[in-house]
Amino acid sequence: MCGIVAYIGKKEAYPILIKGLHRLEYRGYDSAGIALINGKLNVYKCKGKVADLENFAKDKDKSGTLGMGHTRWATHGAPNDANAHPHVSQDGKITIIHNGIIENYHPLKEGLKSRGHVFTSDTDTEVLAHLIEDIQKNENCDLAEAVRIALNEVIGAYAIVVISQEEPNQLIGAKKGSPMVVGVGDDEFFIASDATPIVEHTKNVVYLEDEEIAIIRRGEELKIKTIKNKNKTPYVQELEMQLEALEKGGYEHFMLKEIYEQPRSIKDTMRGRLDEEKLKAGLGGLRNYQQRMLNADRFIIVACGTSWHAGLVGEYLIEDLARIPVEVEYASEFRYRNPIITEKDVVIAISQSGETADTLAAIELAKSKGALIIGICNVVGSTIPRTTHAGSYTHAGPEIGVASTKAFTSQVTVLTMMAISLGYNKGTITEARYRQLVNELEAIPSKVEMALKANDQIKYIASLFKDARNFLYLGRGYNFPVALEGALKLKEISYIHAEGYPAAEMKHGPIALIDEEMPVVFIATKKGAYEKVVSNIQEVKARKGKIIAIVTEGDTTVKSMADFVIEIPDTEEELVPLLSAIPLQLLSYHIAVMRGCNVDQPRNLAKAVTVE
Numbered sequence: 001m002c003g004i005v006a007y008i009g010k011k012e013a014y015p016i017l018i019k020g021l022h023r024l025e026y027r028g029y030d031s032a033g034i035a036l037i038n039g040k041l042n043v044y045k046c047k048g049k050v051a052d053l054e055n056f057a058k059d060k061d062k063s064g065t066l067g068m069g070h071t072r073w074a075t076h077g078a079p080n081d082a083n084a085h086p087h088v089s090q091d092g093k094i095t096i097i098h099n100g101i102i103e104n105y106h107p108l109k110e111g112l113k114s115r116g117h118v119f120t121s122d123t124d125t126e127v128l129a130h131l132i133e134d135i136q137k138n139e140n141c142d143l144a145e146a147v148r149i150a151l152n153e154v155i156g157a158y159a160i161v162v163i164s165q166e167e168p169n170q171l172i173g174a175k176k177g178s179p180m181v182v183g184v185g186d187d188e189f190f191i192a193s194d195a196t197p198i199v200e201h202t203k204n205v206v207y208l209e210d211e212e213i214a215i216i217r218r219g220e221e222l223k224i225k226t227i228k229n230k231n232k233t234p235y236v237q238e239l240e241m242q243l244e245a246l247e248k249g250g251y252e253h254f255m256l257k258e259i260y261e262q263p264r265s266i267k268d269t270m271r272g273r274l275d276e277e278k279l280k281a282g283l284g285g286l287r288n289y290q291q292r293m294l295n296a297d298r299f300i301i302v303a304c305g306t307s308w309h310a311g312l313v314g315e316y317l318i319e320d321l322a323r324i325p326v327e328v329e330y331a332s333e334f335r336y337r338n339p340i341i342t343e344k345d346v347v348i349a350i351s352q353s354g355e356t357a358d359t360l361a362a363i364e365l366a367k368s369k370g371a372l373i374i375g376i377c378n379v380v381g382s383t384i385p386r387t388t389h390a391g392s393y394t395h396a397g398p399e400i401g402v403a404s405t406k407a408f409t410s411q412v413t414v415l416t417m418m419a420i421s422l423g424y425n426k427g428t429i430t431e432a433r434y435r436q437l438v439n440e441l442e443a444i445p446s447k448v449e450m451a452l453k454a455n456d457q458i459k460y461i462a463s464l465f466k467d468a469r470n471f472l473y474l475g476r477g478y479n480f481p482v483a484l485e486g487a488l489k490l491k492e493i494s495y496i497h498a499e500g501y502p503a504a505e506m507k508h509g510p511i512a513l514i515d516e517e518m519p520v521v522f523i524a525t526k527k528g529a530y531e532k533v534v535s536n537i538q539e540v541k542a543r544k545g546k547i548i549a550i551v552t553e554g555d556t557t558v559k560s561m562a563d564f565v566i567e568i569p570d571t572e573e574e575l576v577p578l579l580s581a582i583p584l585q586l587l588s589y590h591i592a593v594m595r596g597c598n599v600d601q602p603r604n605l606a607k608a609v610t611v612e
């Protein structure tokens with residue numbers, strides 16, 4: 001969703017801001033803009049990509065050592081030049097960029113209109129720029145104080161940066177509900193919505209808390225105060241992020257790079273947490289809560305999209321190995337349906353970004369009912385891990401491609417370790433089984449590497465099906481969530497309609513769709529309900545559907561029936577999703593590339609969905 005980058009220092013701001021905006025492109029956006037102050041305020045903004053903005057600003061004055069840039073994902077008002085950020089105040093001297101939504105913008109706007117303010121956009125953000133100006137004039141205060149007073153009038157979520165032509169040595173940032181990080185360099189400061197635009201300049205960062213305002217003045221230390229005017233001491237942390245993680249590293253797309261990173265990202269997820277000898281499959285962050293988890297009446301997993309699919313795998317794992325009942329909920333439904341939650345429930349919130357608005361709201365709801373909240377997140381320092389009682393980072397590294405790939409396998413890896421550990425400690429799996437699973441989990445990274453070797457074959461299959469209008473994905477047991485994930489991957493990046501189903505459900509409706517035009521992807525690995533899936537394959541074959549099957553290496557039964565088979569290494573049934581997801585990621589990737597789609601930034605999608 002929207003992205004923020006701002007700079008104050010001795011260097012020219014424009015190149016830093018443009019590079020920062022490129023780093024933020026992965027979040028998804030539809031317009032971009034920039035503001036620079038050098039004696040006077042210059043604002044350039046337009047619909048489209050950052051490259052369009054660069055083109056637009058080509059012959060214009062881009063000087064200044066204070067400035068800010070924004071990528072906007074439209075909420076209030078269409079994606080056009082007028083609604084793009086930055087927005088300016090009535091007198092054109094104050095300018096603001098904003099992530100989030102000001103819920104009470106309408107009454108604020110009406111009040112300002114009655115005082116003579118005229119608006120040029122449909123956005124809630126412009127209202128805030130005018131409000132700050134209005135307050136500054138009426139209260140005769142400096143910009144920081146006007147921002148503070150304005151934020152006390154605002155209902156909603158925001159991460160904002162404000163600068164003023166009248167106070168050209170000052171950068172102000174504030175946040176509530178949307179993330180904001182301040183980079184502290186030598187005689188220079190950065191503000192951004194996540195650390196990606198900052199990491200190449202400094203590793204020293206301060207994450208702002210809700211309702212905090214960062215006041216940054218040239219030649220002074222960073223000051224933080226709350227909107228209630230309480231001074232806070234900045235807590236400077238070191239970023240762990242590596243710059244290489246933000247580069248394509250020779251791959252054509254971030255998505256492909258991230259698919260290929262999985263042997264390493266899964267290893268990173270397990271690092272220091274797995275030891276068969278010492279009977280350890282524990283997650284440090286959960287140690288103090290183990291007993292409460294073991295005694296739980298029920299686990300409720302809340303998540304959205306791909307993370308929800310990982311949650312479904314978690315349901316199979318935890319019920320199978322630890323015999324604890326699990327429900328998996330779409331966070332967006334859970335939060336609005338008056339769910340029954342008790343203090344004996346454990347809620348597991350799964351989120352790559354750690355910012356998903358619905359997941360966050362589901363957490364708040366469950367917390368208010370006394371449940372223990374555990375987070376499984378990827379982005380360090382994001383909002384969800386700071387809201388939960390305890391949790392585990394997935395340590396998959398930054399995921400830049402909008403379509404989630406390595407985050408999924410890392411989430412499943414954390415859930416697997418959690419289930420194995422709970423099962424062992426609860427006595428629902430034997431020590432021998434425990435050792436077997438831990439051993440096999442350790443072998444997964446190299447098996448993923450083997451699964452990736454099917455890339456050329458998958459590319460060939462993609463070339464045959466790239467023009468299909470529909471796809472069906474079918475699997476059973478542990479492979480049912482993988483079928484859902486395969487279908488989601490395909491539709492989001494290739495725009496081909498795809499449905500995932502439990503294979504046996506096919507007979508109850510989707511079978512009507514099958515004809516010689518319909519590609520059906522079966523995940524038909526050995527074990528589980530393999531024989532049943534084989535029968536389902538026959539049902540599709542009888543209706544002339546085209547069968548692409550993901551099978552365990554050496555399989556001959558499915559091979560004799562399917563049009564194409566893609567082999568993955570054998571593993572324990574519980575760990576199959578970590579391997580069967582890989583060919584499906586590659587299949588959607590190649591189909592999308594062949595259809596000329598923007599794989600890393602698919603239309604309409606955002607990497608972190610910070611609005612409900």
Ligand code: F6R
Nearest residue numbers: 305306307351352353356403404
């Ligand atoms: C799919 C995808 C989305 C996200 C969903 C949740 O590839 O990326 O479906 O999985 O928006 O996001 P997080 O995990 O950040 O909460």
